[in-house]
Amino acid sequence: MIRSALLALDTTEASAVALEKAIGFCQYFSARADDSESPIHLTGIGVVDRSDIKRPKAVPVGATGFKIERDKALLADARRKVETLLDNFQARCREAAIPCSTAPCEGSPYEQIERVAHQHDVIFIGRDTNFHFETRDRSTDTLKRLLRDHPRPLIVTPPEDTGKRSIVIAYDGSLQGSRALHLWALLGLRRVETEIHVISVNRRESEAQQLCDEAMELLSHHEIPATAHPIASSQRAVSVLLERIPELEPRMIVMGAFGAGGFREHFFGTATKWMIKNCPYPMFLHH
Numbered sequence: 001m002i003r004s005a006l007l008a009l010d011t012t013e014a015s016a017v018a019l020e021k022a023i024g025f026c027q028y029f030s031a032r033a034d035d036s037e038s039p040i041h042l043t044g045i046g047v048v049d050r051s052d053i054k055r056p057k058a059v060p061v062g063a064t065g066f067k068i069e070r071d072k073a074l075l076a077d078a079r080r081k082v083e084t085l086l087d088n089f090q091a092r093c094r095e096a097a098i099p100c101s102t103a104p105c106e107g108s109p110y111e112q113i114e115r116v117a118h119q120h121d122v123i124f125i126g127r128d129t130n131f132h133f134e135t136r137d138r139s140t141d142t143l144k145r146l147l148r149d150h151p152r153p154l155i156v157t158p159p160e161d162t163g164k165r166s167i168v169i170a171y172d173g174s175l176q177g178s179r180a181l182h183l184w185a186l187l188g189l190r191r192v193e194t195e196i197h198v199i200s201v202n203r204r205e206s207e208a209q210q211l212c213d214e215a216m217e218l219l220s221h222h223e224i225p226a227t228a229h230p231i232a233s234s235q236r237a238v239s240v241l242l243e244r245i246p247e248l249e250p251r252m253i254v255m256g257a258f259g260a261g262g263f264r265e266h267f268f269g270t271a272t273k274w275m276i277k278n279c280p281y282p283m284f285l286h287h
Contacts, residue, residue, distance in 0.1 A: 006124065008125040014157050021157055022124040026042050043100065044093075046082035090102060121187065143276075153284060155283070168198075169196065171200050173200075183286050201237040238271050238274050251282070
């Protein structure tokens with residue numbers, strides 16, 4: 001059972017959705033906990049990317065002093081923004097009666113989130129992460145590295161929360177897909193009232209059915225009822241998923257961060273990037 005969560009805070013719309021998702025998540029699963037169990041603790045982390053702000057840049061002769069002063073101003077502004085983010089986070093948690101703490105950090109966003117995340121069960125993060133504030137428009141490096149290297153699962157949120165009534169498990173039989181499914185079940189992340197759907201895509205219907213059966217068997221051991229959707233298609237699995245998923249009105253997609261079979265791509269390749277970029281629903285991802 002999940003006992004703690006880490007929320008990466010920045011100024012993007014996706015991060016605001018991640019905050020509300022994390023709050024709702026902690027409220028629901030804390031309410032389900034036994035009397036002997038403590039509520040889920042939520043930690044908000046805000047990162048000032050000091051090295052990015054102070055990275056060397058070509059400047060005109062005699063402008064070194066200007067750059068030094070500009071860097072100081074940018075650092076001060078970034079620190080103020082992180083402080084505001086963390087203050088707002090704490091206020092929102094108090095309003096929702098969620099136990100919380102904050103982790104203001106300076107350094108590489110990936111390294112800081114990785115360090116703090118080792119103390120938590122799951123990471124919430126907006127898909128358009130940007131810890132550089134006005135120094136860059138957008139950065140997805142942090143998300144890529146967390147998906148690739150970190151042992152904790154991620155719940156990645158889009159800029160708008162359009163999810164509704166179900167959980168969709170995109171299962172391809174890969175090691176990564178199996179890990180994601182198993183960890184999602186072990187952490188007890190199913191809402192009792194939520195429909196569970198398993199989708200497997202393969203060129204052959206029999207193999208798609210076999211993959212669905214494999215996932216359904218594991219879910220049955222955890223007493224999680226689900227509906228199977230084996231799909232025979234020669235199209236790219238990602239295209240099939242994005243076409244079929246909306247009719248199930250999911251509140252979350254569960255899948256491996258990269259996989260084999262129907263979702264085979266290079267590491268953090270086209271399939272994963274395409275899903276994260278185009279999927280309008282939160283995603284539970286693990287490798």
